[in-house]
Amino acid sequence: MAAVDYQQLLQDVMAEALGGGARGRSADYIPALAAADPGAFGMAIATVDGAVHGVGEWERAFSIQSVSKLFTLALALAEGGDGLWRGVGREPSGNPFNSLVQLETEHGIPRNPFINAGALVVTDRLLELTGDAVGAVREFLRTESGNPEVGTDDAVAASEARHGHRNAALAHFIASYGNLRNPVDSVLAHYYAHCAISASCRDLALAGLFLARHGVRVDGSRLLSRSEAKRINAVMLTCGTYDAAGEFAYRVGLPGKSGVGGGVLAILPGRGSVCVWSPGLDAAGNSVLGVAALDALTTATGWSVF
Amino acid sequence: MAAVDYQQLLQDVMAEALGGGARGRSADYIPALAAADPGAFGMAIATVDGAVHGVGEWERAFSIQSVSKLFTLALALAEGGDGLWRGVGREPSGNPFNSLVQLETEHGIPRNPFINAGALVVTDRLLELTGDAVGAVREFLRTESGNPEVGTDDAVAASEARHGHRNAALAHFIASYGNLRNPVDSVLAHYYAHCAISASCRDLALAGLFLARHGVRVDGSRLLSRSEAKRINAVMLTCGTYDAAGEFAYRVGLPGKSGVGGGVLAILPGRGSVCVWSPGLDAAGNSVLGVAALDALTTATGWSVF
Amino acid sequence: MAAVDYQQLLQDVMAEALGGGARGRSADYIPALAAADPGAFGMAIATVDGAVHGVGEWERAFSIQSVSKLFTLALALAEGGDGLWRGVGREPSGNPFNSLVQLETEHGIPRNPFINAGALVVTDRLLELTGDAVGAVREFLRTESGNPEVGTDDAVAASEARHGHRNAALAHFIASYGNLRNPVDSVLAHYYAHCAISASCRDLALAGLFLARHGVRVDGSRLLSRSEAKRINAVMLTCGTYDAAGEFAYRVGLPGKSGVGGGVLAILPGRGSVCVWSPGLDAAGNSVLGVAALDALTTATGWSVF
Amino acid sequence: MAAVDYQQLLQDVMAEALGGGARGRSADYIPALAAADPGAFGMAIATVDGAVHGVGEWERAFSIQSVSKLFTLALALAEGGDGLWRGVGREPSGNPFNSLVQLETEHGIPRNPFINAGALVVTDRLLELTGDAVGAVREFLRTESGNPEVGTDDAVAASEARHGHRNAALAHFIASYGNLRNPVDSVLAHYYAHCAISASCRDLALAGLFLARHGVRVDGSRLLSRSEAKRINAVMLTCGTYDAAGEFAYRVGLPGKSGVGGGVLAILPGRGSVCVWSPGLDAAGNSVLGVAALDALTTATGWSVF
Secondary structure (H helix, E strand, O other): OOOOOHHHHHHHHHHHHHHOOOOOEOOOOOHHHHOOOOOOOEEEEEEOOOOEEEEEOOOOOEEOHHHHHHHHHHHHHHHHHHHHHHOOOOOOOOOOOOOOHHHHHOOOOOOOOOOHHHHHHHHHHHHHHHOOHHHHHHHHHHHHHOOOOOEEOHHHHHHHHHOOHHHHHHHHHHHHOOOOOOOHHHHHHHHHHHHOEEEOHHHHHHHOHHHHOOOEOOOOOEOOOHHHHHHHHHHHHHHOOHHHHHHHHHHOOOOEEEOOOOEEEEEEOOOEEEEEEOOOEOOOOOEHHHHHHHHHHHHHHOOOOO | OOOOOHHHHHHHHHHHHHHOOOOOEOOOOOHHHHOOOOOOOEEEEEEOOOOEEEEEOOOOOEEOHHHHHHHHHHHHHHHHHHHHHHOOOOOOOOOOOOOOHHHHHOOOOOOOOOOHHHHHHHHHHHHHHHOOHHHHHHHHHHHHHOOOOOEEOHHHHHHHHHOOHHHHHHHHHHHHOOOOOOOHHHHHHHHHHHHOEEEOHHHHHHHOHHHHOOOEOOOOOEOOOHHHHHHHHHHHHHHOOHHHHHHHHHHOOOOEEEOOOOEEEEEEOOOEEEEEEOOOEOOOOOEHHHHHHHHHHHHHHOOOOO | OOOOOHHHHHHHHHHHHHHOOOOOEOOOOOHHHHOOOOOOOEEEEEEOOOOEEEEEOOOOOEEOHHHHHHHHHHHHHHHHHHHHHHOOOOOOOOOOOOOOHHHHHOOOOOOOOOOHHHHHHHHHHHHHHHOOHHHHHHHHHHHHHOOOOOEEOHHHHHHHHHOOHHHHHHHHHHHHOOOOOOOHHHHHHHHHHHHOEEEOHHHHHHHOHHHHOOOEOOOOOEOOOHHHHHHHHHHHHHHOOHHHHHHHHHHOOOOEEEOOOOEEEEEEOOOEEEEEEOOOEOOOOOEHHHHHHHHHHHHHHOOOOO | OOOOOHHHHHHHHHHHHHHOOOOOEOOOOOHHHHOOOOOOOEEEEEEOOOOEEEEEOOOOOEEOHHHHHHHHHHHHHHHHHHHHHHOOOOOOOOOOOOOOHHHHHOOOOOOOOOOHHHHHHHHHHHHHHHOOHHHHHHHHHHHHHOOOOOEEOHHHHHHHHHOOHHHHHHHHHHHHOOOOOOOHHHHHHHHHHHHOEEEOHHHHHHHOHHHHOOOEOOOOOEOOOHHHHHHHHHHHHHHOOHHHHHHHHHHOOOOEEEOOOOEEEEEEOOOEEEEEEOOOEOOOOOEHHHHHHHHHHHHHHOOOOO
16 A cells, blocks of 8 residues: 555645635634634644644644543543443434433433533543543643643633533533532533633644554553544544534544534544644534545545445 | 454354343334244354355344335435435434434434434335335345345235334325325335345345445446445444444444344445344344344454444 | 493404404415415304304304314213323423424323314214214204304315325324224314314304303203313313413413414303404414404403403 | 302312322422421412401411412513513423423523523513512512511522522523523522512412402502403413413313412402412322312312303
């Protein structure tokens, strides 16, 4: 097999993604996100050997938002094991990402760790296990990316809190079923803080490599067993992109996790990790150009897992 | 890479699956299925070169039920192309397999082709395209399996029709939104008939190879483009096992389609196709031993797509 | 108390109702109803002594549609007694009138006899009790109104059947829970036929008097006990006007039953019975001018039950 | 018409209610309520002339809980007028009393003022209008009952707050739609405080007379117009007893409002006001003996509004 020219590949993929017409709209529920240019674009690929390539604004930090849910999940499983699944399911939700309906039907057990409700439960468990959920995520991202600048944007976190009645409702609702172990306010504070972490495509692509390496971190230590890592990939594929997981699997064919800051992190099992960033979102909350670029990538390379 | 000893692998997998305690219960909504022994078991693996291996009752014909939905989907896409997706979605349903709720919310467009409602729409389109939906499926299965005995069990089809008020309700409901092109009675008759097809693990494993070969049939002709075949695998993975698709992806990590007759067909992209049969079902309607065997298979081999 | 000048009262109420701006839209799901003039208007009051007064097109026959559900309910209770309530509830539905959602949640027991699902169950029971549900309703209306011309408009019934996929879906769905005792097709035929009965405001006002008289028919015989009659009034008030029962109770304050043909029949317990007809409907399916006229009537007279 | 011997009537009604077997279970979500004896019983009737009669523990104070919602509604309408209905509907909910589902479907506008969500909105508006919602309710109850001892049980209010994750979730959820004008914490504090008011059957029967008098208070002043008072009665009848409003209308036939403390207040328009208390609740949250006594009362007297 000829060596892949990743730099050329990224140039081609970016060109194709930007060539499409639609850009979507930046998230507007908090001012910090609304200011972003919907057409901004960056993309990075890291390979399992630790090399990283990028195009566009691939080194510019952005608000990772729900992409953080992937890391809280991995860390909570690494620290606490399978018991996590007693408090959160792993089925697609079939409903918009912050819906309360299903939570009520299913008695306070959120459907999966990637909807807001589920991420609150995971944050609660990680907080219980480590005493500092946001610190644990931040430290992990810094180590894996080698970038000590990765950190929470406090203005974004404060803004999320001010506009966070929905998440507060979710947290109280889950608490009413006895499915939170820390006070609602603490859980929310850690949740807002890890969603407000700023990192670049470069940082996230490197930080995602532990899943491409089936559980092995940058320093060669094992965070998760091979089987656990594969299972996180499975949950990403079925649940990682809000109510468009089926569409994402259909078009892209990779495990991926998106955030309303415009980031999408996707895993190429055994090969590497890709992060795209572009703030314009579609109706489901996923980056329009981000998904288009990943679609172009797997179409060009056949790297879909299917 | 050493050659795989498929026969030994199947023996080991069967032993592990049968070693677990649970057997589940046979489907009991029609007498023909209720009579089946929940602990019966067969399993076959076909490889992309056309070889096939089996253990247990792998050559015994059973009622394929919803596994037929995979073939109606592939044939409808092959005959009619992407226009199919205007009448049916491809998102996981997040609801039991014959729920009417989501259908109402989404104005008569079923969430995906593998819930009953979606399969009725696919059947309707295949009927429109070919004039004989059940004939098309039957012919495809016969050709790919090389077994001319594959055919509809008329007693099962008649029994389904007699107990089919739910499916009749679904079909009329879809028709009320203008999303059926043939009379409700015709659509139902073809639907019951292709669900009532009898085939063995051997037959289905061979018939599933076109997906492992990314669109190429047994005779070397192309049914679907590489991309289309991968996309069907993606839909199987996210939607193929009722409301337990997330669980199946997590445990097994393969695209798969199950039926209440106890069959499960899973795809090993690029490698082969596996079919397991055991009539005991779990609460979600999937074969208990079938899922256990596929879990054991990917755990032993690492063949999960993730 | 001074005698009421009913003729003057009706003139005043009509003037006030017609003075408002909105007219609504005629039902358009079948051609026979779509042709009606949304601004046409008739109104009649019958008093417990059997006198009847009217204004506008009060003697013109119209399609009574769901107003028939009141008579099927009364006759099914008269013939079969309280056992009816094992198959249908008496709570407001809180959902559009032909929703399937609640039916699924509540296992095939429709919420009340005035949503379509509930009326299908009542029709089924009346068919079982009498052998001819539509005949029973027609005969009752003829006798109480003294008008032998009251009868089914076969063209309307046929048109309902042709456009009746929703009702067919409901009937099959109820049958799937074992809550129909007759074949789906028979139940639907009788349902369409009693909905397609043509009668005038005069006819219906007279036919409703048995409820104002707390169970006593025109000939002095008792159809229902005093308590049963009051209870039908209670069900009308809480459930008689689709998803706008609360609004109707709030504005009008009388037990009432509406139909998409534009008719509304309301009961003045102990005093009389009022029927208004005007085909223009609001979003909930109730006659705009009909509700406005009843609002004007109770505002002018204080005859609200509250 | 012979004068009614209210004392004898109450004796008879109590005897009949206590003669039935079922007692239900006291509310157990907070310790203060769980301690109540399910079979305790008190009942009072006040007549529009201001006389009051009672049996059993009719002068014993109990936690009025949701009965307070009737007074917050009346006061918010009296202070602020019809604009209230822009923030809360008046349709039956068709769902358990603190369900979040419908709130989501209807974009943060609760269905009616008597479900918890709606009462939070009404409390918010009363707080905005008066600066002290609980003070307004307390003062009203004291004045109408002539009992200066009516007041909030602080231990109950504190207990509600500690166990109030559900109500906190509701309040945050409504706030996320912009439908609260005061801080969530203030609204909740006033809500818990007015629900925790202690009053007796005597007090509440007297306090409910303004509705029997169609808007006129004990001192002869007018709180609400005749039409407004009737309309509150209408909302009580269609929505006042959680998800059993249809059943209550059917059995009792009076406007009524219940609370999980075991109280039920019902209005006899033009005649008087009745309050029953017995802590044993049915599955819908209504007092078993309370509803039975009101059923016996209207059966014996024919005072149903129908």
